Amino acid sequence: MTTTPRIAIVGGGPAGLMCARVLQRHGIEAAVYDADTAVDSRDPGGTLDLHADSGQIALEDAGLMDAFMALARTEGQAKTSRDHHGTVRAAFVPTDDDTAAPEIDRGQLRAMLHAHLRPGTVRWGHKLLRVAPDGDGAHLLEFADGGRVSADLVVGADGAWSKVRPLLTDAVPEYLGVCFLDVRYDDVDTRHPGIAELVGHGHMFANDGDGRAVIVQRNSDGVVRGYIAFRAEADWHTRAGVDLTDRAAVRAFLLREFSGWSALMRPMLTDNDSDYLPRAFHALPAPLTWRRVPGATLVGDAAHLMAPFGGHGTNLALLDAAELARAIAEEATVDAAVARHEAAMFARSGELAVQSNAALRRFFATTSPDAPHLPPDHAAEHEEYRARAAEYRRRQGEAGRA
CATH class of the missing domain: 3.50.50.60 (FAD/NAD(P)-binding domain)
Incomplete structure (x- = not known):
């Protein structure tokens, strides 16, 4: 220059x-x-x-x-891919190097x-x-x-x-048609051992083949973070009458929306230590x-x-x-x-x-x-x-x- x-x-x-x-x-x-x-x-x-x-x-x-x-x-x-019952579909474990x-x-x-x-x-x-x-x-x-x-x-x-x-x-x-709720689980190995086992050391992707998914990943300091996701309009919570600041109301909605998910997987919908933070993804x-x-x-x-x-x-x-x-x-x-x-x-x-x-x-x-x-x-x-x-x-x- x-x-x-x-x-x-x-x-x-x-x-x-x-x-x-x-x-x-x-x-x-x-x-x-x-x-x-x-x-x-x-x-x-x-x-x-x-x-x-x-x-x-x-x-x-x-x-x-x-x-x-x-x-x-x-x-x-x-990385681990599971179905909505928790069954492993595929897994990847990196080598040490x-x-x-x-x-x-x-x-x-x-x-x-x-x-x-x-x-x-x-x-x-x-x-x-x-x-x-x-x-x-x-x-x-x-x-x-x-x-x-x-x-x-x-x-x-x-x-x-x-x-x-x-x-x-x-x-x-443009809105991509999928809503994400950002969730966090703290001190996961002690407080949420079932979630810790499902997630492992990296990422866990689970979906049910009908537009619903949970995507979570290890962070540092014993934290797991990720998304509960489903196809919906961007204003789904207004249409459904769900107050996003009311964790109990959101959990009740998710248990209905993900009713086909197994008891093994449902704690990821309900046991978060954070509020449910909405993320509407665009491209x-x-x-x-x-x-x-x-x-x-x-x-x-x-x-x-x-x-x-x-x-x-x-x-x-x-x-x-x-x-x-x-x-x-x-x-x-x-x-x-x-x-x-x-x-x-x-x-x-x-x-x-x-x-x-x-x-x-x-x-x-x-x-x-x-x-x-x-x-x-x-x-x-x-x-x-x-x-x-x-x-x-x-x-x-x-x-x-x-």
Whole structure:
């Protein structure tokens, strides 16, 4: 970069923090703006796996692989698929040396990335109201506290309901037709040994072939988190007259909705230690592209929000962010950097978004008991992550020698 641009990153989640970290490693400063009041001011959600061919590549660029592995749980890669009676359909146990997709709590990842930024990089408590062109490719950002900032490049890392996205496309997220209730079980090995046994060391997926499922996973510190899920309209609780703040009312509804589930599985519906937090999942049209707009781009969910099946969301967000930062450091102009970033991101994310959305629909479709939905071959999936990672690094090496 021949001149240092003013860079504003909107969103202090993993993508925004990763972009700022890699930029700083190249001697380029950026300001990150986030509506949260602090890095740990809200519940960040459950756990996620970082893939060798995407999230881990970004961590290497950020110089944070050792910090990640100090927190990661390789045993958390284990996966079990069960039917609604608890019968195991398929299981995957990782080998001791398998690091293709270790798990880390979302809050741990965010805190780790934030801790490796220079103090003051993130402007907490800055809720973006609007962003508009400000002449010569620059943009003016206006915040809820009255603050205004002009930037040569605005990076929308602000998730599903991005305020930056309308600069580039009129695409909006669409409801996927499946409701999720976020649940948590604390001190699970002592308080909920039956659930602990069902879940094991990693993930447990259970569905009944009629659009109902429980998807839960080990987190750190003896916690299991996950989702109770079923096909419904987004306002199902209003239609059913269920107060989501009334745990007894929600439990009564779930016992009716999941009446065919066995006594072995029902504690996952009723024994949670948290409130039932509604999550209505959405996705952007896929594949999604747009015409390049000078001085603005997107990364992560803001660019390619997809169903959570496959675990690609955060992984792609981290890789998007690292690649954009590298492009800014290596290209002569912001426009050239954005063009390089978007070309790579479009090619990578479109197919994965289509696949992830299709996987969700299959999982929640009505299936014959004789032909249940089965999970992918996770051992083969891990081999693919490793092979793609090796190919990615090979291409990088060739580009560096060119």
